[in-house]
Amino acid sequence: MSEAIHISVRTLVEHVFKSGSIDSRFRSQSTLLDGTRIHQKIQKTYQEADQKEVYFRAEVPFEELSFIIDGRCDGLLFRGDEVIIEEIKSFSKMSEQIQNGGYPVHWAQAKMYAYMYAKDKVLEEIFVQLTYVHVETEVKTYYKKKCQISELEAFVGKIIEDYAPYAKLLHEHREKRNGSCKELAFPFDSYREGQRKLAGVVYKTILDEKNLFAKAPTGIGKTISTLFPSVKAIGEGLLNRVFYLTAKTITRTTAEEAFKKMRSSGLCINTLTITAKDKVCFKEETVCQKDYCEFANGYYDRINDAIHDILTNETGMTREVIEIYARKHTVCPFEFSIDLAYTVDCIICDYNYIFDPRVSLKRLFEEQKKQTALLVDEAHNLVDRGREMFSATLNKELFLQLKKDFKGVNKAIYESATKLNAWFISLKKENLDKYEFTIDHLDEELIEQLIQFIESAEQVLQTETSQTLLEAYFVVNNFLKITELLDEHYVVYAEKIKNNLLVKLFCIDPSKLLKQMGKGYRSKLFFSATLSPLSYYQEILGGQDDDYAISIPSPFSSDQVDVFINPLSTRYRDREQTKRSIVSSIQALIKNRHGNYFIFFPSYQYLLTVYDQFKQQDQETNTIIQASGMTETEREAFLAAFKPNQTETLLGFAVLGGIFSEGVDLIGDRLSGVVVVGVGLPQLCFERNLIKDHFIKKNKNGYDYAYVYPGMNKVLQAGGRLIRSEEDHGTIILIDDRFLERQYQMLMPLEWQQYTVGSPQTPLLKGK
Structure with missing residues (x-):
């Protein structure tokens, strides 16, 4: 047959x-x-x-x-x-x-x-x-x-x-894939405590065509616990494709390694990692035109051979593998990966390829979605990313610059930019005494002027090249698209920044749109160590009443970690007075317990203040400091400094919620402890207060939604860098008196709740 x-x-x-x-x-x-x-x-x-x-x-x-x-x-x-x-x-x-x-x-x-x-x-x-x-x-x-x-x-x-x-190649692969998925055994000698339970719930979620919200502790092995049952579901004919979605490069690497481990156990599956265009582009500038880029010129004449070649010879299509074949066939590596995405079994990529309407893989037909599962790793990050995806901003400076550039050059653009600049000036004059203010509704005049600008810009851009006009065109076009989404989940506000005025369509609650963009997929599985409280994340990420939810307890003993709460104030008004005490707390720690430590701060400025104080008091201890805008090479060098079996102490000063507070896995004694300064609250600002007020109106605890939950999430992520296996031991110091308050303690994991108030002044027997 x-x-x-x-x-x-x-x-x-x-x-x-x-x-x-x-x-x-x-x-x-x-x-x-x-x-x-x-x-x-x-x-x-x-x-x-x-x-x-x-x-x-x-x-x-x-x-x-x-x-x-x-x-x-x-x-x-x-x-x-x-x-x-x-x-x-x-x-x-x-x-x-x-x-x-x-x-x-x-x-x-x-x-x-x-x-x-x-x-x-x-x-x-x-x-x-x-x-x-x-x-x-x-x-x-x-x-x-x-x-x-x-x-x-x-x-x-x-x-x-x-x-x-090509059809035979895909068909033969799927025959092998399905058989290997069915036969695949769990690729480790045994399950960690809680791991089998999570894997079982993931499989049942896919079987029942439901969605899942899972809070699973750091170190349990969430990646393999979600990918393994998804692979088994492919073998049973429930799925044909899996997306592993994440916000950070380092967690994509973890997913690649999980597939590598399963392949070593006999799995035959094609995986693809999509890397952002500006990172993977071979040229100095990302200009996708045939007269500039040889990888764009004749791309469609060569792409079929490139796809056939890579699918014949590779199964794990990482960035490095994509680049090798892209150079071999002279095709754009980014477009190559996008075309491959429609043929492979698992795609490892950023959230935006599914949830951002401007970027999403639109060729994925509804029938294919029904056989696809979305695994959303570190799902707590999707809250602010969702807000970002569905928001849009315009600013006065944009149109003032266009007015200057096109004066005497193009009458239509000049007049359109002049009118829009005047609209912003009028808005400023109406609100002279305010630096930030909400706008009840966008007037029709603005919308009409923006549409006229789009029409004028299109006429020019069909025949001329203007980078400023092109950027403005896309900004305005996106703004107009977001105006069509405005509802009770949005607030429109303006902010004065020196002479500039910014108007933002701010998506306060992304739940509706995240749900809409994820519609049609067989199952969506949201998981993180810090989905706490679970009900908040279910609500804000577009969950439904019949979704599954599970909270897996930590497999690690509370004896593996010593937790100290040092009740100093880290509030902005008290920071100058308490910085010496914070330095003393850090010195007491390293005096009694040598090793490698992360010291996390809620802001870069606060970090620098305490770091300077530390260096004044201690010239001997080795320190490294997270810099803003670090390259991948610099990040790798920073983490490489955390070597095992070091005889001297190393302190790594870093920012909560930054690149080193999530997804970093320093095994064994590469990390001896974590110090968290502050409860991680986002800086008090107009936008956060809008979030607070919005949820208060919905009879929720708006302050928790806007400040406490996002702040404590960063704290929990940072602390989660420490205990990664049953063999690990270490110290966590939480510096802030608010850690003793009930609303913060309720968000702490069970193993942190056996804490000591104060600092470790004497060495204990156990160390990491």
């Missing part, structure tokens, strides 16, 4: 016929809307017997495979004895191929539909028609051909023949 390969007409013909270069020169953001509008306008002119958006499906056998091909054609027309398949294509610039008879890929699409209809209706001949429409003038260019069924059969046969090697 032949095996079935399901594929859409468009995917099939684009694989065989798509050619040319990547070219990211300006394209109007309204192109898609124009195309839809033009399609609908032409379809409204159809005669009574004509049909639009007609669904076709055909089964085409080829060797041991059977291709099930489907799709919708734009129009099925009847003109006397003629039956015509019409494909409508809109364009903004006349190309040589449109002038000379149309694109081969468009003809192929129309002919596929013609074959399906003629075969079904037993027709000897059928007509195909390409209708090209200019988006601005709506001038139409028609191309029409008569096709015999024998010709169409041969044409479709050739397409299938060209696609078959």
Whole structure:
């Protein structure tokens, strides 16, 4: 019995016929809307017997495979004895191929539909028609051909023949993959305490097509505990694809290592790590144009061979592997990884490829989503990332600069920028005595002026290059898109910064939009060591009443960690008076317990203040300090300084919530303890107070939502760097009197609650 390969007409013909270069020169953001509008306008002119958006499906056998091909054609027309398949294509610039008879890929699409209809209706001949429409003038260019069924059969046969090697490669891989997933045993000798329970809940969540919120302690092995049951679900036919989503590079590496471990136990699975375009680009500047970049020039002529090559020879497609094959085939490494994402079994990538409407992998069809699970690692980070994704900002300086740049150069842009700059000036004058203020509603005048600006900018950018105008165009376009989302989950506010005025559409509560962007997937699994309190994260991340939730206790003994609370005030007003006491607390620790320590602070400025005081009192102890804007090489060097078996003490001064307070895994005695200065509260500010007020109005504890929960999350993450295995021992010092208050203690893990008030003044027997 032949095996079935399901594929859409468009995917099939684009694989065989798509050619040319990547070219990211300006394209109007309204192109898609124009195309839809033009399609609908032409379809409204159809005669009574004509049909639009007609669904076709055909089964085409080829060797041991059977291709099930489907799709919708734009129009099925009847003109006397003629039956015509019409494909409508809109364009903004006349190309040589449109002038000379149309694109081969468009003809192929129309002919596929013609074959399906003629075969079904037993027709000897059928007509195909390409209708090209200019988006601005709506001038139409028609191309029409008569096709015999024998010709169409041969044409479709050739397409299938060209696609078959790739289809066979994928099919054979999936056969091996499914078998290996089914047979795979847990890749470690035994489960850690709590690990089997988490893995079981993950599998049941996928089986039941539910969502899961899991608080699982640091060191339990969350990555393997979520990936292993997901892989088993692939073997049982429940899933076909898994996304492992994370906010940090270091946790992507952990996922890569988990797959490597499972492969060593017999797993056959393709994984891909997507790296941001600006990081992976081979050129000095990220300019995706054929006349600048050889990796963009002719990209579509070479991409099929590149994909076939890498899938034939690799299973773990990390950044390094992608770069090797991208250079070998002279293709853009970023676009290469995006195209690969639709073929592999597991994608390791940032949250935004799923949740950000501007970036998401839009070619993932609903049917594919139903067989896909989202594993959201360190899910606490998705709260602020979600707010960021769904917010938008405009500022006065943008339009003042455009006004200066285009004076005497382009009247339309100059006048549009002048009007928008004047709108900001008027808003400033209305609020002279305020530095920050909310705006009840955006007036229609502003929206109309922004739309006019977009239209004027599009006219210029079609023929000219202006980086300032292009950046402004995208900023304004995004702002307009977000205006369409405004509801009770948003607050619009303005902020004066010197002579500039910023207006922000601030998504206070991202729950609705996160839920919307995650719609259609079989299961979403949110997990972190610090989803505390669980109910808060369920609410703010778009959870539903019937979602599953689990809190796994720590597998580690409270005897493995000594926790001290030093009740000093770290409030802003008291910092100058208590900094010497903080330094004394650190010195008492290292005097009695030698080793490597992280010292975390709620802000970089506070860090520098205490660091300077420490260096005045102690010139001998080795110290390193987190710098702002560190490169990956600098980060690696910082962590490499935490060596095992050191005879001298090392102190690493770092920032809570920063690159070293999450996802860092310093095994054994590479880390002896963690000192956390302060309860991590975000700085008091207008935006945080808007969050507080918003949730108070919803009868929630707004101060906790805006300040306490985000702050303590950073504290818990930082402390979680310490105990990573059953063999680890160490010291945690929490410096702040608020750690003794009930609202903070309720958020502490159980193993921290057996604490001592004060500082360790004498050495204890156990050390890490």
